Amino acid sequence: MEIYLDNAATTKPSNEALEEYVRVSKMYYGNPSALHKMGLEAEKIIEKARGQTAASLQCDAKEVIFTSGGTESDNLAIIGAVRAAKHRGKHIITSKIEHHAVLHTCAYLEQNGYSVSYIDALPNGEVDLDQLKQAVRPDTVLISLMALNNETGTVQPVSELKSIAPHALIHSDCVQAYGKIPLSPADLQVDMMSLSGHKIHAVKGVGVLYVRKGVHIVPISYGGDQEGIRSGTMNTAGIAAFGVQAHKICGSEEESMRTLKARRDYFAQRLLEEIPDAVINGQKAVHILNVGFENVRGEVLLHALENAGIYVSTGSACTSKSTKISHVLQAMHVKPSVAQGSIRISLSLDTTTEQIDRAVLEIKKQTDFLKKFKRR
Amino acid sequence: MKEILLLKLGEIVLKGLNRRTFEEKLIKNIRAALQCAGNFTLQKGQSTLLVDPEPDFNMKIGVEAVKKIFGIASIVVAAPCEKTFASVCETTIDYLGKRLETAKTFKCEAKRSDKRFAMNSPEICRELGAFILQRYPHLKVDVHHPDIVVTAEIRDYAAYVHGGRIKGAGGMPVGSNGKATMLLSGGIDSPVAGYMVAKRGVSLEAVHFFSPPYTSERAKEKVIELAKILTQYTGPLKLHIVPFTEPQLMIYEKCPEDLLTIIMRRIMMKVSQRIAEANKSAALVTGESIGQVASQTLESLGVTDCATSLPVIRPLIGMDKEEIIEVARKIGTFETSVLPYEDCCTVFVPKHPKIKPVLRFVEEAEDVLDIEAIIEKCVCETESIWIEGIDKI
Numbered sequence: 001m002e003i004y005l006d007n008a009a010t011t012k013p014s015n016e017a018l019e020e021y022v023r024v025s026k027m028y029y030g031n032p033s034a035l036h037k038m039g040l041e042a043e044k045i046i047e048k049a050r051g052q053t054a055a056s057l058q059c060d061a062k063e064v065i066f067t068s069g070g071t072e073s074d075n076l077a078i079i080g081a082v083r084a085a086k087h088r089g090k091h092i093i094t095s096k097i098e099h100h101a102v103l104h105t106c107a108y109l110e111q112n113g114y115s116v117s118y119i120d121a122l123p124n125g126e127v128d129l130d131q132l133k134q135a136v137r138p139d140t141v142l143i144s145l146m147a148l149n150n151e152t153g154t155v156q157p158v159s160e161l162k163s164i165a166p167h168a169l170i171h172s173d174c175v176q177a178y179g180k181i182p183l184s185p186a187d188l189q190v191d192m193m194s195l196s197g198h199k200i201h202a203v204k205g206v207g208v209l210y211v212r213k214g215v216h217i218v219p220i221s222y223g224g225d226q227e228g229i230r231s232g233t234m235n236t237a238g239i240a241a242f243g244v245q246a247h248k249i250c251g252s253e254e255e256s257m258r259t260l261k262a263r264r265d266y267f268a269q270r271l272l273e274e275i276p277d278a279v280i281n282g283q284k285a286v287h288i289l290n291v292g293f294e295n296v297r298g299e300v301l302l303h304a305l306e307n308a309g310i311y312v313s314t315g316s317a318c319t320s321k322s323t324k325i326s327h328v329l330q331a332m333h334v335k336p337s338v339a340q341g342s343i344r345i346s347l348s349l350d351t352t353t354e355q356i357d358r359a360v361l362e363i364k365k366q367t368d369f370l371k372k373f374k375r376r
Numbered sequence: 377m378k379e380i381l382l383l384k385l386g387e388i389v390l391k392g393l394n395r396r397t398f399e400e401k402l403i404k405n406i407r408a409a410l411q412c413a414g415n416f417t418l419q420k421g422q423s424t425l426l427v428d429p430e431p432d433f434n435m436k437i438g439v440e441a442v443k444k445i446f447g448i449a450s451i452v453v454a455a456p457c458e459k460t461f462a463s464v465c466e467t468t469i470d471y472l473g474k475r476l477e478t479a480k481t482f483k484c485e486a487k488r489s490d491k492r493f494a495m496n497s498p499e500i501c502r503e504l505g506a507f508i509l510q511r512y513p514h515l516k517v518d519v520h521h522p523d524i525v526v527t528a529e530i531r532d533y534a535a536y537v538h539g540g541r542i543k544g545a546g547g548m549p550v551g552s553n554g555k556a557t558m559l560l561s562g563g564i565d566s567p568v569a570g571y572m573v574a575k576r577g578v579s580l581e582a583v584h585f586f587s588p589p590y591t592s593e594r595a596k597e598k599v600i601e602l603a604k605i606l607t608q609y610t611g612p613l614k615l616h617i618v619p620f621t622e623p624q625l626m627i628y629e630k631c632p633e634d635l636l637t638i639i640m641r642r643i644m645m646k647v648s649q650r651i652a653e654a655n656k657s658a659a660l661v662t663g664e665s666i667g668q669v670a671s672q673t674l675e676s677l678g679v680t681d682c683a684t685s686l687p688v689i690r691p692l693i694g695m696d697k698e699e700i701i702e703v704a705r706k707i708g709t710f711e712t713s714v715l716p717y718e719d720c721c722t723v724f725v726p727k728h729p730k731i732k733p734v735l736r737f738v739e740e741a742e743d744v745l746d747i748e749a750i751i752e753k754c755v756c757e758t759e760s761i762w763i764e765g766i767d768k769i
Contacts, residue, residue: 303589366589373625 002309003355007199008150008176008288008346009313014201014248017241021203024237032234033226042236049243053208056250057193058184060213065227066239069207070175071101073194074144076209077171078105080217080229081142081192082114085169089139093168095119095127095156096331097149101194102173103327106144121331125154125282133164140168147177147188151328151344152281153264153288155181162189169215175199175207179249180286181257191215197238201348202245206238256349260287263347267356274364279338281329289345290329292338293367295374301343304366310359313344377471379435379453381427382529382536383442386449386546389423401577402447402549405611409445412765413438421531422489443542444608446575447549454529454538459493461500464528465507467537472526475539481518482508488530500528548577550610555579556689557652558661559644560615562599565663565692567606567709568700572691573661574610581613581655582606583648585620590724594715601712603763609707616651617759620644623750624724630744634730637671639742642683646747647754649684654755660684665692665700670729679733 004012013021028045030038046066054061067073082092094106096118106116117135120128127145143165148155155177161170171192177183179200185193192215197206209230211217223231249256267289271278281290293301298314305312314326329339345359383406388398403418406425410416414433419426427442429435435453442451457467468476476482486500495503508526509515525540558570560582570580584599596617603615627639648660664672671680681688692700704710 299592300589303592306593307589373628 070196153285446547553577
């Protein structure tokens with residue numbers, strides 16, 4: 001049996017989510033914006049999911065906008081917010097360890113007259129809040145910081161931001177955090193947050209942008225305004241699947257976090273027992289274990305583990321096709337030789353202790369072998 | 377309007393008594409390649425083959441497929457008609473009328489292989505030209521750079537009218553000049569080398585060495601994809617995938633670092649020779665070009681050659697990278713070749729490889745390896761895949 005340890009890349013859809021997806025696709029295929037009864041029924045499905053999502057975030061249903069996924073949510077939040085606030089200033093703060101959906105969006109804005117401060121990370125994987133405080137300016141209109149880093153798993157101090165810059169809007173990419181830690185916009189003190197369906201055992205192609213009531217953002221694409229500032233025929237089935245998983249998440253985050261953290265810590269402890277010179281990159285993680293091995297290349301180790309039916313990733317899945325060192329590990333100043341030999345192990349609630357034990361032994365076996373053939 | 381394909385044979389027509397064998401190979405290749413377009417019948421004419429399509433035949437797909445078949449010098453899409461001058465004129469208007477309306481200049485050409493036809497070629501040309509000028513008074517004759525060449529061909533069974541020829545792939549029919557085994561790496565060069573040898577009528581099998589976990593499943597898929605693209609020119613081919621991690625690690629452990637690559641190349645040659653002999657290939661084909669990398673200096677090529685008793689054909693030997701890329705783009709392998717999947721293999725690349733290896737020293741360095749056993753194991757573990765063609769959508 002395969003051991004899937006790449007849950008930060010994507011998760012296996014749950015049976016309930018899949019069944020709902022199929023049921024809705026078959027029975028409620030009407031366009032939710034249509035005036036007739038079939039449209040109304042589809043709309044009801046969406047409103048139910050919206051309610052379930054809002055409940056999991058302890059927010060108002062009107063604050064939930066359905067999108068096509070995390071990337072769109074990040075784009076809409078950042079571009080939409082700074083364009084709406086352009087009369088107040090053109091300065092953005094973000095971190096160097098964000099997902100490319102945030103980093104490349106900021107780079108695009110830089111080319112279009114905005115200035116962006118990119119904040120470093122500390123060696124423990126947390127963003128450097130002192131540096132962030134220094135970067136705040138009167139014309140700062142937006143701070144975007146992820147809640148949980150997708151490569152190291154480190155939980156970020158998002159709730160501190162509002163008091164640091166009360167005049168700026170706060171956006172948080174919560175794609176990795178949702179379902180793994182308690183997460184409400186009120187507690188985090190954020191104005192916007194991005195979520196994604198396929199990271200929570202729902203399906204690909206659906207996401208959420210939470211926008212606090214009263215926060216003004218402008219659209220970034222134009223059409224029928226089905227979701228107000230977001231256009232496009234709504235993905236009824238995907239949204240329904242999202243709702244199913246959101247409902248499961250609601251109220252279970254504390255327990256999920258404890259369980260995941262315990263398994264992750266067990267994994268780390270077992271790895272260090274077997275491979276004492278392994279380096280754990282980043283702390284304060286919940287479901288992600290980023291670990292580096294000297295004299296091994298992460299990509300080679302990935303393929304070696306793949307042959308044994310164990311699936312992990314190097315860096316974030318989006319960068320693994322280029323051999324560049326992960327931008328996150330770079331921002332944390334991880335030694336290049338360790339960074340090159342780093343893999344990301346990401347767990348789900350389905351990951352068992354037996355799987356972890358087997359994976360640890362396989363990693364030990366493969367790194368022992370690969371170390372013999374290091375580059376001279 | 378009914379259209380047929382006239383395929384003009386290339387170099388084959390220069391052949392003597394063995395011409396029939398060449399033609400038969402070509403006909404077989406055309407039949408196979410045109411299957412993707414639909415049903416048709418194939419007739420043999422003088423230095424020409426005629427494809428007469430059934431109603432389900434997709435002419436556009438057919439022309440694209442036929443453009444890649446070696447042994448065809450040019451391709452003509454024509455409208456058939458009765459063998460009378462009046463019918464030729466009428467068909468010219470029906471078939472080429474739209475193009476004649478928009479063209480500014482034209483010229484006429486005529487071919488008469490049926491000498492029983494009352495007019496000779498110059499007469500047909502003249503009369504057809506006069507007819508067209510009368511019908512389309514805006515047109516002017518330009519014998520050097522006409523917008524359209526109106527051609528009438530009077531053949532045994534019918535006459536054909538068309539508006540000019542399309543250049544064919546040239547070369548010789550694949551299979552008419554024996555068989556070779558090519559080394560297919562996944563880079564830019566080797567598919568081009570295979571293409572060039574196939575162009576001379578050589579049928580091919582391909583060998584790929586892969587090194588998991590140092591190279592990925594995607595890298596292997598990429599090579600399969602390249603082989604699929606090549607089949608458009610070579611016809612279906614067999615791809616032998618040789619697991620090569622163990623020999624590489626063995627060389628790494630036991631041999632001097634600066635000779636890693638050359639020893640690896642030599643073992644690849646030996647394994648390829650074994651595969652080539654089993655499939656009755658008369659030569660090996662590689663994509664090497666002089667001086668491109670350390671293993672492709674004259675000295676290195678010499679030492680590599682000594683590893684095999686088969687002739688090693690290197691069609692790219694005198695080409696610059698730019699020229700190779702140009703062909704790769706033309707034949708459609710470039711985009712696939714540059715997919716970046718094979719970059720985790722640096723363990724086996726020496727920092728300072730020997731640029732001028734000496735055979736005696738290389739052989740001494742190899743002595744620590746049980747080369748015969750390595751080859752045996754490689755051949756034993758080789759997975760052979762039959763690559764039928766590109767995926768149909």
